[in-house]
Amino acid sequence: MSGKDSPPLENRPESPALTDDAMSDAGRPPARWRSRLLAGTCTVGAHLLVFTALFWPHHAPPLPPQPAPLMLSLVETPTPAPPAPPDPELLKPETVVQPALPHMTVRTVAIATTQVPDNSDLLSPSQIAGAASADGEGAGGGGGGCDTARRVQQALQRDPLVRTAVEDAHRQGKSVMLWNGDWVRTGGQDGKGLSAVREAIMWELAFSPKACRNRPVHGLVLLSLADGSTRFAVGAGDWRWSDLLGVR
Numbered sequence: 001m002s003g004k005d006s007p008p009l010e011n012r013p014e015s016p017a018l019t020d021d022a023m024s025d026a027g028r029p030p031a032r033w034r035s036r037l038l039a040g041t042c043t044v045g046a047h048l049l050v051f052t053a054l055f056w057p058h059h060a061p062p063l064p065p066q067p068a069p070l071m072l073s074l075v076e077t078p079t080p081a082p083p084a085p086p087d088p089e090l091l092k093p094e095t096v097v098q099p100a101l102p103h104m105t106v107r108t109v110a111i112a113t114t115q116v117p118d119n120s121d122l123l124s125p126s127q128i129a130g131a132a133s134a135d136g137e138g139a140g141g142g143g144g145g146c147d148t149a150r151r152v153q154q155a156l157q158r159d160p161l162v163r164t165a166v167e168d169a170h171r172q173g174k175s176v177m178l179w180n181g182d183w184v185r186t187g188g189q190d191g192k193g194l195s196a197v198r199e200a201i202m203w204e205l206a207f208s209p210k211a212c213r214n215r216p217v218h219g220l221v222l223l224s225l226a227d228g229s230t231r232f233a234v235g236a237g238d239w240r241w242s243d244l245l246g247v248r
Helices: 020-027 031-055 125-129 148-157 160-168 195-206 241-245
Strands: 175-179 216-218 221-224 231-234 238-240
Touching (some): 125 175, 125 231, 148 195, 148 221, 175 195, 195 241, 238 241
Antiparallel strands (some): 216 238
16 A cells, blocks of 8 residues: 555554553563473473483593413323333342441540559568467367468478469468458459368368377467468368368
């Protein structure tokens, strides 16, 4: 429509007047609409945060180093051949070599001992002083043709075995108790009394008259050898020459 056909200004209908309240409402949305917009914005933000947390890439911790793979190879083991018969030379018994034992040297300590000689058969000076001599009077066995002490003394002086026995017993020049009721062991001799001296006395008494052998004698009687310093004593208290033979 052209301007010519339009009604004049004065003839146009007037527009409704806008009040102050209407202007104020037209400039901002209503309060309900604002609340809905705010709620929707919060909901969308929350969903965005959840999706971001779920799909955000996470770095996994590094895996521990794996051991190197083992290479295994299968080898076919051949069947062993049966053993051969033993060599006859090997079946011979071997010579057993005995191990040499260690040589141990044991040192022995030699202890020097001084052997004290046994002089229990030797007479003391008091015994010698109280003894009778075969050469003197009162020697016993004298009288009536019996001089047994002198005959025994002479038998000892002429017997060479007696002298050898005295030397072996180291009794030269000493006064030895030979019999005091029993034969006395002399020094280190094995038997009682010097065997050669004892046998010479017993041999002489065996051939003496029985009456002379049985005559009583008192005290000690000294029998001297040819050197005059070696003497043998026989007797003890009251006795007889036959006592030396072991008979009465």
